Amino acid sequence: MNKDTILAQLPYSRPFLFVDEILEIDENKVSGTYTFDPSLDFYKGHFKDNPVTPGVILTETMAQIGLVCLGIYLSAGSGATEDEDETMAGHVMLTSTAIDFLKPVFPGEKVTVHAEKVYFRFKKLNCSVQMLNASGEVVCKGTIAGMVTKRMNG
Template identity: 50%
Template structure:
């Protein structure tokens, strides 16, 4: 894997049970593409829906946000990954989701691999806005959305 991509993955602020990024395929200042495969034994399938598990829309939205907004945001703000510094005194920062508007077109089932493609609309004054699409393995649209987030300084945050 690309060393830069691995550095971005290492900065994701999620533990394994709530991290919905397996790999980054493409990443630059204009957008990113990444993949995730939903594990059959994920905690949310047990009760949604028993005997006929379906990935909850909130988890699909979270996956789109993690790959489409957070991965791109980390790339854009971390000084050691990008010379376009937007941090204050190199303090640790990460994007926080402020809004998401998502339209769903297909279900996501356990074991399914998805691709998330994000295109940056703007990044200024610490705010990132992206158009994000999730595709299945046949390149069919699962969901499309617009996500926005702000850069949050981790030190001193309550």
């Protein structure tokens, strides 16, 4: 399954899609980017006159890139034929997070998420994940887990 196919399989759309591109992906890791558009609605009230990206949105960005994209990739490669890859890619439902927030992310910032698979068994995917700003500084990091389920299109 290629990067564009994975992006097309994501079950999100704007304004709740927090993946711009997948930089690399294999059975053990994924990296991707997202730039926070300053016009996103949540910036209007978080925080007044000094907008900062909410931690829940940073967590969601890490989950979409670091868990969902990798889960789609892994589920498509788990016994499906090439023809089935696009019709049976998995959904990933978030089950747990443990995230440390170290630096703020402001409107207009581009971030890069790196995730490494800790384990994928019994349909549960657990990843170690970190988000870096454009300067290469870690803004948040932790672990994230979810359940991978098969999706049948059509």
